[in-house]
Amino acid sequence: MLEQVKYYEDYEIGEARKTVGRTITETDFVVHAGHSGDFFPHHLDAEFCKTLPFGQRIAHGTMVFTIGVGLTATIINPVAFSYGYDRMRFIKPVFIGDTIRSHVEIRAKEVMEKRPGYGRVTERLTVTNQKDEVVLVADHIYMVEMRS
Template sequence: MEQVTYFEDYEIGFSRTTLGRTITETDFIVHAGHTGDFFPHHMDAEYMKTTPFGQRIAHGTMVFSIGVGLTASVINPVAFSYGYDRLRFIRPVFIGDTIKTRATITAKEDDPKRSDAGRVIERNEVINQRGEVVLAADHIYVVERREKRIESSE
């Protein structure tokens, strides 16, 4: 689905929540294969029984990837991702947990490199089935302005 939303159209405080996604053992295996991260925290059930977690924990990078992927439901042809800041792995995610992502517009600012665009910061919070935030990151978008900003020559 495509939806044109210019910089001026974004409203600070606007929030949306995605549908949920249950984490499976297959997710762990595929992610480990893709990344080469076969640490026992993710792959060794017997070892993890001896830790305070009691079971394998999801790769933080996997939770991030899935959490971000859940937000990718609308294509905005006048915006692109500039990256992520303030990424934090707050709580562990386990096999069988269901996660969803709440995305909230938290700030808008001028883009110092582009007078025809601004930056929109969207706080992504990945939430488990108990309503606990398990991961948080700020997604930065560069978004075209409807009208080009006039540069000062001072």
Template sequence: MHIKSQYFEDYTLGDFRETLGRTITETDFVVHAGQTGDFFPHHMDAEWCKTQPFKQRIAHGTLTFSVAIGMTATEINPEAFSKGYDRLRFIKPVHIGDTIRVKVTISEKTESKKPEFGQVNEHVEVFNQKDELVLVCDHILLANKKDK
């Protein structure tokens, strides 16, 4: 089921949307390292990584997070805005060549301190091509109410 809600009242607990896959490439690693300044060998040194437990380079956690969240941004909702993310966890490593997909589920609705808004929490799960959970977080939205 795809969410097409705009106002707080339109969000339904349990509704979800899923993305198609996106393969993480070496270019993603290099661009992200350049943008963030994180050139740690875990991400950039293939030979050094061969001596480590995972035996290959690991995607920056922030790379996986930013790509995954970008994948979910398919519709603009002018009645809601992001308040941030909570409980971000990197569950399993993502490597060059892995394909990730994202599932976003409406997990909570609460009143906001401002009566014209409601708070909506979206539980975000990122899976690799083996259907293994690699990242989780909660996205917090403030959504306008219909009856302000």
């Protein structure tokens, strides 16, 4: 991982980056179910899923979110902190064998009036599959130190 000090003033609206891909496996489904406690048949029961419109198991939305965010975690900024996520939507299903990648783009900046010395930076996370179809979107909000 790369460490990069980037203050609020350094962020520019429209600045973007893309990640490498990550292929989703059956092991991902099983491990995520174990960690989350979500053993819903839509994720784990292949025979049940054959009776559904998609005809196969569907990845946990929270797993797609976790992996999608993890793909972006390549830069450590010691003056920025995750403040949370807004507007998360699961747009299309992800299946075993799909390869996802993430794209992040700075969408907004604002001074945090109640936290002097900090600004809020909103980054749009878009996760796509191997067909370049959007499967998930969310806004990641950072609390970032200001220079002055």
